[in-house]
Amino acid sequence: MATTVPEPPKIEERRDRPRPAGSFGNGGGQNLIPAEGDLRRVKDYSPPPSSTGIWVVMASIAMSFAAFTSALIVRQGSAADWRHLTLPSILYLNTVVLLASSIALEVARREVGAFMRGRTTHVTSPARWLYITLFLGLLFVAGQYIAWLQLRSQGLFLATNPTSSFFYVLTAVHALHVSGGLGGLVRVIHKLNKSVLRKSTLDATSHYWHFMDALWVYLLVLLWMKL
Amino acid sequence: MHDMSGHAQVAHHAPPTSFIRKHIFSLDHKVIGLQYYGLALIAVLIGMVLSWLMRIHLGWSNYAIPGLHLLSANGAPGNVMTPEYYLQLMTMHATIMVFFVLTTAPFAAFGNYFLPIQVGAEDMPFPHFNMMSFWVTFVGFLFLVASFFVSDGPTLGGWTQYAPLSAVGAVGGPGEGTGVVLWAASIAIFCVGQLLGSLNFITTTLDMRTRGMSLWRLPLSAWGWFITSCMGLTAFAVLMPACILLILDHVAGTSFFVPSNLVINDQLQPHSGGSTLLWQHLFWFFGHPEVYIAIVPGMGIVSHVLITNMRKPMLSHRVLVYSFGALAVLSYMVYGHHMFVSGMNPVSSLAFSFPTLIITIPSTIIVLIWLGSLYGAKLQINTASLFSLGFISMFIAGGVSGFFLAQPSIDIMLHATYFVVGHFHMVMGVAAMFGIFAATYFWFPKMFGRMMNETLGKIHFWCSLVGTYAIFMPFHYLGMAGNVRRYQAFVVDYMQPLIPVHRFITVAALFTGAAQLIFLYNLIHSRFWGEPATDNPWQATSLEWSTPTTPPPHNNFGDKLPVVYHDPYQYGVESSVGDYVMQASPEQVKSAHDEA
Numbered sequence: 040m041a042t043t044v045p046e047p048p049k050i051e052e053r054r055d056r057p058r059p060a061g062s063f064g065n066g067g068g069q070n071l072i073p074a075e076g077d078l079r080r081v082k083d084y085s086p087p088p089s090s091t092g093i094w095v096v097m098a099s100i101a102m103s104f105a106a107f108t109s110a111l112i113v114r115q116g117s118a119a120d121w122r123h124l125t126l127p128s129i130l131y132l133n134t135v136v137l138l139a140s141s142i143a144l145e146v147a148r149r150e151v152g153a154f155m156r157g158r159t160t161h162v163t164s165p166a167r168w169l170y171i172t173l174f175l176g177l178l179f180v181a182g183q184y185i186a187w188l189q190l191r192s193q194g195l196f197l198a199t200n201p202t203s204s205f206f207y208v209l210t211a212v213h214a215l216h217v218s219g220g221l222g223g224l225v226r227v228i229h230k231l232n233k234s235v236l237r238k239s240t241l242d243a244t245s246h247y248w249h250f251m252d253a254l255w256v257y258l259l260v261l262l263w264m265k266l
Numbered sequence: 267m268h269d270m271s272g273h274a275q276v277a278h279h280a281p282p283t284s285f286i287r288k289h290i291f292s293l294d295h296k297v298i299g300l301q302y303y304g305l306a307l308i309a310v311l312i313g314m315v316l317s318w319l320m321r322i323h324l325g326w327s328n329y330a331i332p333g334l335h336l337l338s339a340n341g342a343p344g345n346v347m348t349p350e351y352y353l354q355l356m357t358m359h360a361t362i363m364v365f366f367v368l369t370t371a372p373f374a375a376f377g378n379y380f381l382p383i384q385v386g387a388e389d390m391p392f393p394h395f396n397m398m399s400f401w402v403t404f405v406g407f408l409f410l411v412a413s414f415f416v417s418d419g420p421t422l423g424g425w426t427q428y429a430p431l432s433a434v435g436a437v438g439g440p441g442e443g444t445g446v447v448l449w450a451a452s453i454a455i456f457c458v459g460q461l462l463g464s465l466n467f468i469t470t471t472l473d474m475r476t477r478g479m480s481l482w483r484l485p486l487s488a489w490g491w492f493i494t495s496c497m498g499l500t501a502f503a504v505l506m507p508a509c510i511l512l513i514l515d516h517v518a519g520t521s522f523f524v525p526s527n528l529v530i531n532d533q534l535q536p537h538s539g540g541s542t543l544l545w546q547h548l549f550w551f552f553g554h555p556e557v558y559i560a561i562v563p564g565m566g567i568v569s570h571v572l573i574t575n576m577r578k579p580m581l582s583h584r585v586l587v588y589s590f591g592a593l594a595v596l597s598y599m600v601y602g603h604h605m606f607v608s609g610m611n612p613v614s615s616l617a618f619s620f621p622t623l624i625i626t627i628p629s630t631i632i633v634l635i636w637l638g639s640l641y642g643a644k645l646q647i648n649t650a651s652l653f654s655l656g657f658i659s660m661f662i663a664g665g666v667s668g669f670f671l672a673q674p675s676i677d678i679m680l681h682a683t684y685f686v687v688g689h690f691h692m693v694m695g696v697a698a699m700f701g702i703f704a705a706t707y708f709w710f711p712k713m714f715g716r717m718m719n720e721t722l723g724k725i726h727f728w729c730s731l732v733g734t735y736a737i738f739m740p741f742h743y744l745g746m747a748g749n750v751r752r753y754q755a756f757v758v759d760y761m762q763p764l765i766p767v768h769r770f771i772t773v774a775a776l777f778t779g780a781a782q783l784i785f786l787y788n789l790i791h792s793r794f795w796g797e798p799a800t801d802n803p804w805q806a807t808s809l810e811w812s813t814p815t816t817p818p819p820h821n822n823f824g825d826k827l828p829v830v831y832h833d834p835y836q837y838g839v840e841s842s843v844g845d846y847v848m849q850a851s852p853e854q855v856k857s858a859h860d861e862a
Contacts, residue, residue, distance in 0.1 A: 088391030102503035118539030198519035
């Protein structure tokens with residue numbers, strides 16, 4: 040059978056505009072936020088891999104926590120040594136702090152959006168909100184550490200009983216992932232200050248941060264129900 | 267209509283100049299692919315030597331293997347292997363082969379090298395993660411090998427590391443202390459590496475496709491890697507938490523996997539309440555998809571190689587892809603078939619038996635499409651196509667025994683016998699190895715700009731095919747005769763008559779292993795002195811054959827990214843270059859097989 044080949048698209052010439060060192064992936068050099076401000080002309084060339092990639096990362100983290108959850112449920116049913124554990128009250132405060140950090144990040148994102156559309160021409164405002172997010176994130180990790188100290192003072196260590204084991208493991212693995220998000224925020228602030236921040240980088244970082252938030256709420260409910 | 271949403275995209279890191287950035291800490295997906303291949307080559311040599319040692323011991327259990335005491339003075343006093351050391355070598359053979367050969371070579375090595383080229387990209391979207399992926403995997407390998415050098419040697423728990431013996435520490439036996447911790451750390455690190463790799467593979471396939479490269483225009487090999495990376499993402503994400511919990515049971519005294527009142531070597535274990543089944547569930551939730559992680563890339567590669575040599579597309583491109591996908595999805599629903607005799611609820615066994623039988627449907631469809639497409643095709647016989655046929659042969663021969671094992675009532679009889687060992691070695695081990703060989707002979711000209719020696723290649727193929735059948739077919743017989751696996755010697759009366767079979771297998775294993783030296787020689791010799799290859803020696807259509815130079819330049823396609831005009835396999839057409847038209851050629855041809 041004869042098949043017609045559709046109209047061939049134009050061949051894309053290699054883009055030769057200067058690109059900042061260390062930027063990879065597609066869309067680089069196309070959707071940068073330049074220091075001068077006006078970005079109305081600039082639009083994303085195509086969905087950048089980081090926006091897909093962050094969903095891939097989140098899927099994999101979700102899978103890991105699903106594994107931990109099923110381990111918890113199986114372990115709970117496997118023996119009669121499951122002891123009730125009263126969650127340290129600071130966890131609720133930490134939850135509020137983490138939720139507040141997400142709100143701060145959303146404000147930062149809005150400010151960056153206004154900046155990208157050229158409504159404001161300085162980076163101070165978005166950077167300020169990013170610093171607030173970063174601070175609240177650090178506060179959350181510190182708060183989790185205090186929660187561990189509180190448990191320790193009650194004589195509950197990692198190996199004391201299965202509930203304390205799961206508490207330490209789940210909160211530690213989550214805190215580790217939050218620390219990764221903190222690293223991402225530092226990177227975003229650094230790039231914003233150097234005016235090489237891509238919208239996709241900011242979006243990916245904030246997706247991850249909100250995911251950490253949702254994951255924590257999930258874990259809190261799980262721990263509250265099961266421990 | 268063709269989907270034109272693929273974009274010409276540029277991953278732009280400048281070509282490195284220093285030796286270290288060019289060959290060691292390289293961001294180039296091609297170099298990383300070769301590094302993975304090199305790692306797999308070292309690993310497979312170690313794994314093969316370990317299997318030789320085990321086979322010699324199984325055939326002649328009192329034979330002193332010269333120099334063995336150098337490997338372990340405790341494990342082989344007087345050069346004769348102790349029973350424990352046999353199990354330690356077995357564990358290391360399996361771990362090295364499954365993780366560092368069957369996962370790294372077909373998936374990470376060839377996928378890294380060719381996936382970005384086949385989709386028409388300059389590189390993967392996250393080259394730093396890609397570089398980390400390899401080096402993290404390498405560190406994982408070092409952790410594993412390091413366990414050979416700790417005082418009581420590597421772990422003897424088998425590659426499945428069943429709890430509780432894997433979780434109680436040194437009291438569990440030689441290697442169950444530091445050895446297990448090193449093993450679990452190695453695997454957890456390996457998981458990180460493969461997760462980073464999967465992230466790159468998925469985003470490369472979804473976001474880096476060049477103009478005109480719709481998903482249905484991806485070659486089957488690219489589909490294989492993409493589907494495998496989706497499995498890897500979910501499977502390794504479960505194995506890693508399992509390894510973390512295992513390590514904690516060891517070093518922190520937790521009780522995730524160790525039950526109460528467990529007495530080992532007359533010592534009451536200081537753990538309580540853990541679930542041994544929990545480890546098995548977590549492990550096999552990873553473990554079964556892992557089987558498909560090893561084999562699906564091979565399926566894609568073999569399809570790709572066969573189509574090129576048949577000079578016609580498969581009966582159905584789409585059904586093949588859908589079947590790969592069905593394998594991936596079903597692979598998560600069948601894992602309990604590894605646990606039929608674990609003490610799991612018999613209803614669960616039944617529930618896992620059904621999907622296990624169902625998963626044979628996509629497997630059978632894939633095989634039937636291969637065979638139906640081969641029927642009447644004028645297949646060009648070269649080493650790559652021979653190994654592809656060998657892959658199919660092994661996959662069928664090893665797969666057929668799966669029908670028996672899938673049924674709990676039969677599996678109860680066969681589960682810990684050599685029947686299972688024969689089954690998985692053929693369907694997953696040897697078949698995947700043949701996929702690696704097919705890929706090597708097929709893509710070597712593109713990777714190194716030289717041809718491999720075909721005569722040596724064919725000798726290698728026939729020796730490997732005959733040799734592996736001679737090794738693994740008798741395993742089924744041994745299993746049906748009741749020969750239990752993981753025994754280091756067969757002193758029980760009813761097993762005595764089976765020893766000659768073991769000796770035959772040992773001879774076959776030594777022969778087959780020696781035949782791999784032909785491959786090694788061919789690989790090294792052709793790398794430096796092989797006949798120079800043209801850009802497209804197989805007259806193939808996909809994008810890896812459209813690169814401006816061979817091997818491809820740093821950015822794969824030089825100044826212009828290719829634009830894709832055709833489905834991947836336009837063979838049997840009349841074009842200006844012959845009976846094929848390349849994906850990147852704008853030429854309009856008659857009787858093309860455009861499916862999309």
